[in-house]
Amino acid sequence: MSYKAEYIWIDGTEPTARLRSKTRILADGADLPDWGFDGSSTNQAPGDHSDCVLKPVFSCPDPIRGGSSKLVLCEVFLVDGTPHETNTRATLRPVAEQYEAQDSWYGIEQEYTFFKDGRPLGFPERGYPAPQGFYYCGVGADEVFGRDIVERHMDACLDAGLKISGINAEVMPGQWEFQIGPAGPVEVGDHMWIARWLLYRIAEDFDVSATLDPKPVEGDWNGAGAHTNFSTKAMREGYDAIITACEALAEKVREHVAGYGADIERRLTGMHETAPWSEFSYGVSDRGASVRIPWQVEVDKRGYIEDRRPNANIDPYVVARLITGTCCAALEKAGQV
Numbered sequence: 214m215s216y217k218a219e220y221i222w223i224d225g226t227e228p229t230a231r232l233r234s235k236t237r238i239l240a241d242g243a244d245l246p247d248w249g250f251d252g253s254s255t256n257q258a259p260g261d262h263s264d265c266v267l268k269p270v271f272s273c274p275d276p277i278r279g280g281s282s283k284l285v286l287c288e289v290f291l292v293d294g295t296p297h298e299t300n301t302r303a304t305l306r307p308v309a310e311q312y313e314a315q316d317s318w319y320g321i322e323q324e325y326t327f328f329k330d331g332r333p334l335g336f337p338e339r340g341y342p343a344p345q346g347f348y349y350c351g352v353g354a355d356e357v358f359g360r361d362i363v364e365r366h367m368d369a370c371l372d373a374g375l376k377i378s379g380i381n382a383e384v385m386p387g388q389w390e391f392q393i394g395p396a397g398p399v400e401v402g403d404h405m406w407i408a409r410w411l412l413y414r415i416a417e418d419f420d421v422s423a424t425l426d427p428k429p430v431e432g433d434w435n436g437a438g439a440h441t442n443f444s445t446k447a448m449r450e451g452y453d454a455i456i457t458a459c460e461a462l463a464e465k466v467r468e469h470v471a472g473y474g475a476d477i478e479r480r481l482t483g484m485h486e487t488a489p490w491s492e493f494s495y496g497v498s499d500r501g502a503s504v505r506i507p508w509q510v511e512v513d514k515r516g517y518i519e520d521r522r523p524n525a526n527i528d529p530y531v532v533a534r535l536i537t538g539t540c541c542a543a544l545e546k547a548g549q550v
Contacts, residue, residue, distance in 0.1 A: 214241035216281040220248055220267050221410050222289055225256035225299040228475035229425070229526045232410050245269040245285055257289060257299055265297060266290040271403040276372035277414060284373065284410070286403055301530040302402065308534050309398040312541035315550055318449075318517070319401040319533060320378065320394030320442035324525045325412065326429040327359045327387040328422045333430060334358045335386030345384040345434055358387045362419050367391065369411045375404045384435045394442065398537050402529035427480040427524040436480030436487070437525035443536050444517035447549045452514040454549040459495040459504055459518060461543030462536075466493045466503075469539070472531045474524025481522060488521070 221234040233255055237248060252258025252265035267287035275282035289297040296303035309317075327334035335358030336342055351357050363380055370377040370391070378392045391412075393405045409425075416423045428436040447454035462469065470477055470490055481490035488494055488503040495504035495518070497511045503522055510516030523532050544550055 216241055217278055218283045218285050219275060220285045220287055222267055222287045264292055266292060273373040276369040284407055286407055301528050305399060305530045305534040308538050312537055315541050316446040317398050317537055318395040318444050320392060321401055321405055321529055322390055322392050322440040324383055324390045324437040325423050325425055326437055328424055333387035342386050348382060348386055349384045350381050357382050362416055363389050366412050366415050370408050375408055398533040402533055405529045425526040427474060427476055427526055435485040439523045439525050439527045441520045441523050441532055442517050447544055450515055454544055455518060457543055457547050457549055458540040461539050462504060463493045465539050469535050472535050473522050474527045477524050480524060
């Protein structure tokens with residue numbers, strides 16, 4: 214007997230990395246071995262030193278092939294055993310370990326847009342649909358497009374054991390969101406990358422593509438983000454720690470924005486429920502702020518914050534490294550751990 218293992222990794226495409234994958238047949242019960250690939254075809258190596266190494270770091274059942282098949286997320290290494298420069302999971306790991314005692318939780322809201330025949334799913338061949346408004350959490354064939362793909366994707370994530378916590382239609386035709394979390398800093402990235410791979414793969418069956426472009430349609434339409442919810446044990450127990458985290462983020466605006474996804478200035482304009490990319494603000498129940506404190510958090514005096522700046526096209530490992538490093542260091546310094 215044998216089983217199929219789909220090895221999945223993040224390539225070196227700039228400014229936004231892409232997912233790659235290939236299949237290996239393994240004997241039933243066999244462990245997942247390291248494997249290799251041609252890095253010169255993934256923007257990760259020159260042709261005369263093209264070999265790169267895949268090291269499995271997370272696996273789950275493959276809900277598409279079924280049976281004993283697996284999806285295998287890998288880190289990319291050089292042949293000398295060192296992490297490849299594109300391996301952002303490797304740079305997150307020491308930060309997550311340093312602040313592990315603070316018990317960070319993440320929830321990422323992944324927005325995305327379906328495209329077919331060169332336009333968003335549901336857009337007419339000529340002109341534009343009705344303005345945004347009725348599509349958000351809508352129902353009905355005149356408001357919602359692609360639900361069959363979304364339902365299959367949600368079921369696949371559940372069958373794979375991923376920490377998917379919900380879905381909803383977004384403000385533009387063909388635009389949707391799923392949420393991953395709560396999960397730890399590394400875990401949320403692992404589950405998000407696999408969920409993205411499943412989204413792309415399932416959409417193939419419908420001859421539809423899914424894009425994480427932060428502004429898939431110019432004009433009076435919201436962009437696509439990946440709002441990132443964050444808390445530590447201290448934040449879940451007291452409000453002072455929440456304010457400390459917000460103030461810490463205010464001190465590193467440029468560093469965070471630089472790691473929050475390519476073309477962020479196209480989306481964070483100060484309009485369409487965003488704050489300007491070059492400024493920082495936080496407020497209770499304010500979706501026009503950089504960081505929102507949910508109203509219930511202020512009432513309960515404990516909970517989490519929502520960083521609304523990350524783009525849909527983020528690398529979740531980079532975002533988790535930045536937020537964990539900035540907020541947890543400040544909380545530690547303040548003795549709020």
